[in-house]
Amino acid sequence: MLHAIARSSGVALVALLLGAPTAWAEDAAAQPTLYERLGGLAPITVVVSDFIDVLVPDPQLNANPAIDEARKRVPAPYLKYRVSSMVCAATGGPCIYQGRGMKETHAALNISPSEWERMVELFKEVLAKHQVPAAEQQELLAIVDSTRGDIVTSR
Ligand code: HEM
Numbered sequence: 001m002l003h004a005i006a007r008s009s010g011v012a013l014v015a016l017l018l019g020a021p022t023a024w025a026e027d028a029a030a031q032p033t034l035y036e037r038l039g040g041l042a043p044i045t046v047v048v049s050d051f052i053d054v055l056v057p058d059p060q061l062n063a064n065p066a067i068d069e070a071r072k073r074v075p076a077p078y079l080k081y082r083v084s085s086m087v088c089a090a091t092g093g094p095c096i097y098q099g100r101g102m103k104e105t106h107a108a109l110n111i112s113p114s115e116w117e118r119m120v121e122l123f124k125e126v127l128a129k130h131q132v133p134a135a136e137q138q139e140l141l142a143i144v145d146s147t148r149g150d151i152v153t154s155r
Pocket of ligand 1 (some may be wrong): 067073074086143
């Protein structure tokens with residue numbers, strides 16, 4: 001009886017040791033994507049819509065004549081669609097971003113570091129308003145920050 005228990009617990013121990021790395025790898029693979037943690041496309045479109053609604057009429061950004069001209073020419077719903085599909089794709093969602101590249105899109109806008117900072121400030125306010133958790137906020141800000149080099153072209 002004791003031998004049987006010792007044998008079976010030995011087998012269990014070996015199985016545990018051998019099985020553990022596989023189990024951890026499966027756990028890691030099953031981590032929800034940022035897209036899933038944000039709640040999917042519906043909440044993403046709500047946050048993006050609010051963000052565009054505060055960005056487009058912002059006086060500090062529109063003091064730049066190139067930004068002002070473009071925001072009058074380009075419909076806000078179009079920007080909402082493009083930015084939503086970009087965020088969906090960049091966070092691991094099922095969308096495919098089919099808009100233009102960030103360098104090409106913003107090249108004529110002469111966006112300065114202070115205008116970039118203003119955009120980040122407005123983005124943070126919108127994330128806070130929607131109570132996006134701190135970790136997810138950081139990940140979204142890192143995605144936005146990764147485009148800075150292509151978008152900020154003036155001093
Ligand atoms: C200060 C920062 C920014 C300003 C003032 C700004 C402004 C604009 C404006 C005015 C347009 C329309 C341009 C045109 O079609 O002639 C545009 C397009 C767009 N922007 Fe930005 N933008 C900023 C940052 C960003 C960031 C951080 C992202 C995403 C990470 C982004 C994503 C897009 C996308 C996806 C489009 C549409 C591209 C297309 O037409 O295919 N923008 N932006």
